[in-house]
Structure formats: structure tokens, C-alpha cells
Amino acid sequence: MKKVYVLILSLAMLATYSQAQQQAGDLSIQFSGNFNRSKYKIGNFTSKSFNGNIYVKIGKFFTQNIELGLKPNIFFFTEQKANPNDSRDIKYLLRTNFGLGLYGTYSFLTPAAKFLPYAGAEVSYMPLGDDAAVNLGPYAGCKYFLTEKINIDANLNCLMTLASTFGNDLQSVKFSPTWQFNIGIGVIISRENP
Numbered sequence: 001m002k003k004v005y006v007l008i009l010s011l012a013m014l015a016t017y018s019q020a021q022q023q024a025g026d027l028s029i030q031f032s033g034n035f036n037r038s039k040y041k042i043g044n045f046t047s048k049s050f051n052g053n054i055y056v057k058i059g060k061f062f063t064q065n066i067e068l069g070l071k072p073n074i075f076f077f078t079e080q081k082a083n084p085n086d087s088r089d090i091k092y093l094l095r096t097n098f099g100l101g102l103y104g105t106y107s108f109l110t111p112a113a114k115f116l117p118y119a120g121a122e123v124s125y126m127p128l129g130d131d132a133a134v135n136l137g138p139y140a141g142c143k144y145f146l147t148e149k150i151n152i153d154a155n156l157n158c159l160m161t162l163a164s165t166f167g168n169d170l171q172s173v174k175f176s177p178t179w180q181f182n183i184g185i186g187v188i189i190s191r192e193n194p
């Protein structure tokens with residue numbers, strides 16, 4: 001039992017004294033996921049949707065604070081399919097689509113660099129079944145470094161629809177902003193020193 005306490009204390013000390021060392025030229029890779037809900041309105045009809053997203057952020061630090069990158073993702077959503085013979089018999093089907101985003105982040109470096117708050121913005125292409133939308137929005141979050149290069153990341157973003165193919169034949173389609181809370185794990189790959 002004493003060895004378990006020593007191991008826990010050692011890991012806690014390692015986590016306490018580790019520091020993030022992001023530099024210009026470093027690469028950042030993050031695996032994250034989220035669950036979100038949104039609604040749209042067509043005339044007097046309002047529909048809500050519940051979706052999930054798994055994505056990889058691949059970015060490069062152009063300075064110690066500024067990161068730019070790509071955000072490919074897999075979008076999961078449910079689709080309703082009614083039985084033509086019985087409108088009460090509705091089946092829910094799980095569907096997936098692939099999307100892509102571009103993002104920019106500014107990191108607020110702290111002296112200990114254990115916690116790394118950041119803010120940024122992204123533009124993304126998000127498929128919605130047979131339709132698609134282009135979204136733009138800000139986000140803010142914080143990374144907690146477990147080691148010098150490995151971190152846990154949590155952020156919140158708000159995506160507003162700029163353009164959509166959904167309901168193009170109807171003029172009264174309105175989308176509310178999509179709020180996403182993302183949780184993931186990331187790693188910083190340092191540039192090689194000459």
C-alpha cells in the first residue's frame with residue numbers, strides 16, 4: 001500500500017511541476033469530441049436536432065501564442081424515417097458525414113504554463129444529411145498540461161450559420177447558433193532545435 005501512495009504522490013508532483021513549452025514552429029494535434037443541439041425554424045414549424053462530432057485539430061504555432069490549423073471532423077446525427085403506411089411509426093437512423101474547418105487560436109501564456117487559456121475563431125463546412133452549411137464562430141477554452149507536451153483540452157464554441165443549402169426553396173428558414181462544448185486530449189510536437 002505504501003508503494004501506491006508513493007506512486008500517486010510522484011505522479012501528482014510530476015503534474016504539478018510540468019510546464020508547457022510551445023514555441024514557434026511546434027505542431028499541435030488534438031483529438032476531441034462533442035455533443036450539441038440546435039434548432040431551426042421554417043415558418044411556424046420548429047425542429048430540434050441532437051448531434052455529435054468527433055474531430056482532429058492539426059495546427060502549427062507561428063509564434064509562441066498564435067496557432068493556425070485544419071479541423072477535419074466526422075459528424076454524427078439522427079435522421080427520422082416515417083413508415084409510409086403508418087405516420088406514427090418513426091424510425092431513427094444514425095448517419096455520418098465528413099466536414100472540414102479552419103481555425104486560429106491565441107494562447108494566453110502563464111508563468112507556470114500548467115494551465116493555458118486561449119481564445120480563437122473558426123470557419124467550418126458542416127454537412128447536414130444531403131444538405132450542408134458553412135458556419136463561423138468564436139471559441140474559448142483552457143488546456144491543462146499533464147506533462148510538458150500532453151494536455152487535456154476543454155472549450156466552448158458558438159457557430160453561426162453563414163450559408164446553407166437546407167430549405168433553399170423556402171425563404172423563412174432561420175438557424176439559431178449552435179453551441180458546442182468540446183473535450184479532448186492534445187499533444188504538442190516540438191520543432192527540432194538546430
